[in-house]
Amino acid sequence: MAVSSSGELPLVAVCQLTSTPDKQQNFKACSELVREAARLGACLAFLPEAFDFIARDPDETLRLSEPLGGNLLGEYTQLARECGLWLSLGGFHERGQDWAQTQKIYNCHVLLDNKGSIVATYRKTHLCDVEIPGQEPMCESSSTLPGPSLEPPINTPAGKIGLAVCYDMRFPELSLKLAQAGAEILTYPSAFGFVTGPAHWEVLLRARAIETQCYVVAAAQCGRHHDKRASYGHSMVVDPWGTVVARCSEGPGLCLAQIDLRYLQQLRQHLPVSQHRRPDLYGNLSHPLS
Numbered sequence: 001m002a003v004s005s006s007g008e009l010p011l012v013a014v015c016q017l018t019s020t021p022d023k024q025q026n027f028k029a030c031s032e033l034v035r036e037a038a039r040l041g042a043c044l045a046f047l048p049e050a051f052d053f054i055a056r057d058p059d060e061t062l063r064l065s066e067p068l069g070g071n072l073l074g075e076y077t078q079l080a081r082e083c084g085l086w087l088s089l090g091g092f093h094e095r096g097q098d099w100a101q102t103q104k105i106y107n108c109h110v111l112l113d114n115k116g117s118i119v120a121t122y123r124k125t126h127l128c129d130v131e132i133p134g135q136e137p138m139c140e141s142s143s144t145l146p147g148p149s150l151e152p153p154i155n156t157p158a159g160k161i162g163l164a165v166c167y168d169m170r171f172p173e174l175s176l177k178l179a180q181a182g183a184e185i186l187t188y189p190s191a192f193g194f195v196t197g198p199a200h201w202e203v204l205l206r207a208r209a210i211e212t213q214c215y216v217v218a219a220a221q222c223g224r225h226h227d228k229r230a231s232y233g234h235s236m237v238v239d240p241w242g243t244v245v246a247r248c249s250e251g252p253g254l255c256l257a258q259i260d261l262r263y264l265q266q267l268r269q270h271l272p273v274s275q276h277r278r279p280d281l282y283g284n285l286s287h288p289l290s
């Protein structure tokens with residue numbers, strides 16, 4: 001059980017920012033939020049999808065991308081170590097092992113521990129290729145390859161975390177799979193659009209929390225990134241009952257939430273939906289996680 005020696009519940013911080021094509025400026029904004037999170041006593045800080053940058057077009061996205069061993073991740077390693085907290089880096093534009101052949105990247109959710117070591121990576125498996133009237137068309141696959149697999153949930157000081165990214169939240173099979181594999185916290189770092197945001201964002205996040213009986217943490221991009229792109233914001237933490245227990249206000253900033261795993265366990269006992277499933281009717285997502 002993730003309770004600190006003083007008996008207090010672990011505190012997590014959800015960071016919201018407006019990434020631009022300027023990587024250095026974005027790092028500065030993120031590191032200030034992370035330092036603030038550490039000062040406020042968080043053991044884990046969540047940064048949104050595209051915390052590293054949001055580019056103007058696919059060519060610029062590819063040009064600005066780096067491998068996991070590059071300078072930018074090096075800076076985050078140092079930051080985690082200095083601040084002594086864990087970091088969920090919600091969507092790093094990653095040049096993978098296959099970069100030389102493919103010239104495409106992965107949208108990689110990287111989890112660092114408080115020593116700055118990479119403890120897990122998950123590469124976004126559902127890419128957002130959508131054209132919604134009133135919103136800039138999105139074609140993530142023009143620069144990005146879909147990840148090959150899900151990642152088993154990882155133990156952290158706040159609980160066992162299942163990794164996902166943004167558009168993945170629309171696929172409940174993925175969240176059920178992570179919950180079945182032991183996740184207590186699901187994460188959806190995001191850069192949500194302005195048309196789908198008001199209609200779907202909170203409903204999807206609360207539905208994922210209620211049906212899996214997990215905490216859901218969603219750090220979001222907000223505001224105008226450049227002349228062609230803006231994001232919905234509304235970063236939040238939802239508890240396993242479906243209550244929004246923390247939300248960011250408008251603009252860059254952070255919010256905090258306590259993670260109460262005893263409450264989660266009690267809720268799962270009182271309302272044991274996972275024992276009431278009917279895999280005979282619809283299958284059981286039986287393919288094991290790695």
Ligand SMILES: O=C(O)CNC(=O)[C@H](CS)NC(=O)CCC(=O)C(=O)O
Pocket residue numbers: 049050053054055061091107128138139140166167170191192193196197
């Ligand atoms: O482009 C980057 O650099 C980083 N990636 C993103 O911002 C991605 C792909 S365009 N955005 C989403 O998945 C939004 C999903 C969404 O808005 C919805 O599901 O309604």
